[in-house]
Amino acid sequence: xxxxxxxxxxxxxxxxxxxxxxxxxxKVFGSVLIARDAVDGSFTEQYRRIYDYAHxxxxxxxxxxxxxxxxxxxxxxxxxxxxxxxxxxxxxFAACRPIIGVDGCFLKGKYGGELLTAVGRDDNDQILPxxxxxxxxxxxxxWRWFMDLLINDLGGDTVGASCTFxxxxxxxxx
Numbered sequence: 001x002x003x004x005x006x007x008x009x010x011x012x013x014x015x016x017x018x019x020x021x022x023x024x025x026x027k028v029f030g031s032v033l034i035a036r037d038a039v040d041g042s043f044t045e046q047y048r049r050i051y052d053y054a055h056x057x058x059x060x061x062x063x064x065x066x067x068x069x070x071x072x073x074x075x076x077x078x079x080x081x082x083x084x085x086x087x088x089x090x091x092x093f094a095a096c097r098p099i100i101g102v103d104g105c106f107l108k109g110k111y112g113g114e115l116l117t118a119v120g121r122d123d124n125d126q127i128l129p130x131x132x133x134x135x136x137x138x139x140x141x142x143w144r145w146f147m148d149l150l151i152n153d154l155g156g157d158t159v160g161a162s163c164t165f166x167x168x169x170x171x172x173x174x
Contacts, residue, residue: 063087
């Protein structure tokens with residue numbers, strides 16, 4: 001919280017001091033980016049640590065499923081997809097109603113993407129997150145990848161056939 005305040009103070013100082021000319025605005029924008037990188041870390045550095053995040057999820061939640069998909073383009077590893085279904089969520093779904101809600105939403109940020117989620121409802125009408133994935137774009141291929149992993153995590157085709165899936169009728173899901 002203190003670092004965010006520092007970034008806010010620095011950015012407002014730079015805006016008032018350098019706003020008189022175009023060069024000043026470029027300096028301000030560059031300074032704000034440097035300050036944000038210092039506080040939050042760079043996006044590139046965070047994406048490089050995606051395997052650390054996956055291993056930490058598996059270490060802290062034995063029996064969970066975590067999948068990372070990357071593409072190798074000209075020797076550079078590019079993040080493509082990430083899937084997680086925690087063991088506690090898998091086990092808890094056994095006590096839920098056989099209804100699974102699936103949906104996707106945009107990720108706003110430097111790199112964008114889509115967040116795909118699957119949720120269930122327990123006997124107390126509480127929402128239970130079952131699994132989530134971050135994909136490059138919401139299309140049939142990414143939904144098929146997500147749904148195949150989800151159905152395998154919940155017990156295979158027998159569980160998948162006995163569940164009802166609810167969506168917002170996006171054409172890519174149908």
